Structure formats: C-alpha cells, structure tokens
Amino acid sequence: MLRISSLSWFLIMGIFDKCLTDNAGVTFTFKEYQYKDSPKNEMTFHEFESACEQSSACSQLSGLTRTRCVRECVSPSCYRELYVSDPLEEGEIDVRLNSFKGCFIQRSGRTRN
Template sequence: MTIFNIFLGYCFVLSTYKVQETLAEQSPVAFTFKEYQYKDSPKNEMTFREFETACEQSGACSQTTGLLKTRCVRECVSPSCYRELYQDDALEEGEIDVRLNSFKGCFIQRSGRTRN
C-alpha cells in the first residue's frame, strides 16, 4: 500500500466522519402554522371557488402563471388569511400545500359564510 492510498483512505474516513457529525447535529424542525377548521362541503367549496375564480381573472393575477399565480390568487382571496398562513413562509415550487385546508377554513370563517 502506498502512502498515497493511505492518505486517500484517511481523507475518506475523515470526510465520512464529518458528514455523520454534521447530520447528527441537525435536529428535525417541525413545520407549524395556525390551523383553522374547514368543513369540506359542496357549499363551502362553491363559495371558495367563486372567490378563487374571480381572483384568477382579476387584472393582477391573470398576468401571472404557475406558483406566482397561486400566491397571487391566495392573497387576493383573503389578504389577512394569506398573511397569517403564508407571509413568513411562502409556498415554494413543488411544495405540497398542507396549509390549503386551513387557508380555506380561515377564509370561510372571516368571510362570515360558514356553511354546512
């Protein structure tokens, strides 16, 4: 075994140790957000969809696409609910939106259109 091979082996062991040490230091961070109850009923869905459609067609949001459009529409539907649920941690490309039902619940509650 040459000194070079020993050196490479040492570097590999050292780098593996550093990666494991770094991973061990990281603790999982729980994603939390305010949760609002949302009853998934045809009337609630229709109310939300009416607002969503109007916002999609609005001047501000109709000019955007993809994620920017989704963000625009949510903020248009309910600026206060958007600020509360998305402002500090914006929805990202490819993210599964686990906050959507809470957003809908917030919207229904604040719009005063709670329906069964």
C-alpha cells in the same frame, strides 16, 4: 475505478450524518383553522378563487407567482397569517391549504355545513 480512502470516506459520512441530524429536528408549524370539506364550502371558495384568477392583478401571472397572487386576493388577512412569514415554495406540498380555506370561510362569514 474510483477509490476513496478511509479518511475521505470517514469525512464524507460525517458530513452526511451532520446534514441528517441538522434537519431531523425541524418541525413546521402554522396556525390551523378547521375546514369542513362540504360542497357549499368548496363552491364558495372556488367562486372567490376563480374571480381572483381572472383579476387584472393575477391573470397575467403563471405558476407559483400566480398561486401566491390568487391566495392573497382570496383573503389578504388569511394569506398574511399563513404564508407571509414562510412563503409557498416551488414544488412544496401545500399543507396549509385546508387551513387557509378554513380561515377564509370563517372570516367571510359564510360558514356552511
């Protein structure tokens, strides 16, 4: 049976508490664009996304690298604004996707209801 001394336990808990405290105040912020989730907007976005997935630049890639490539292809300016300073990471839930779609729709001049 493993025994942990009181001093060791105190040090372990101190490190654990510091980790929790250090990460507790971190807030992720990004520019938000309104996106109306309509069939026409989804169709427009999907058309560009499909074309980019089939492009020579992105078609041979896979996983996260492909996702990044496709997003940058769909809208380089929106990609730069929302992802370049904090790239999407493996396993990350992409909370910026709707904002990216809103930026794309707005900049493409295809705003639809």
